[in-house]
Amino acid sequence: MASVSADGEAPTLLVCVHHLSPAAPKILENGVVCVNVLREDQSYISEAFAGRFKDELGDKFECTEWVTLANGTPRVADPLVAFECRILSAERVGTHHVLLCAVDDTHSARIGSPLIYANRSYGSSRRIEAPRSMRGVLNGEGSSSMSAVSTPSARSSCPR
Secondary structure, eight states: OEEEEEOSSSOEEEEEEETTOTTHHHHHHHTEEEEEEOBTTOHHHHHHHTTTTTTTOSSGGGGSOEEEOTTSOEEESSOSEEEEEEEEEEEEETTEEEEEEEEEEEEEOSSOOBEEEETTEEEEOOOOOOOSOHHHHHTTOSOGGGGGGGSHHHHHHSOO
């Protein structure tokens, strides 16, 4: 599942669910979904739902504690953030159901960092100091994550 936000009168999420997911027909039939944003120490939940522990778990929901929300959807008991949503519209696009969902309620932890999955591995966020000047970045000073900007080809595309 993937999700993004959209602005409007009320908070809205765009959620994509693979059409072969066992949860897809239930989500569509019920018209509600809970989007859980996991903490950096909860990769085991992601792994369980990806099917990597299917030999160890009879049901992937056994991987953690859950609470049932007022609309009947399950929510991870201690996520970083959770969005309780009502489906406004759903359309099958290719291999996924694309859902536009109104956010009816949220749950937020007081502390924690999000679990990030990119390039086939998990990571966590870290604070990045903003560069103090563009000239410093172009000269290779400042944030190491910006060092690629100081290459000759990148310099020629930056306004001076």
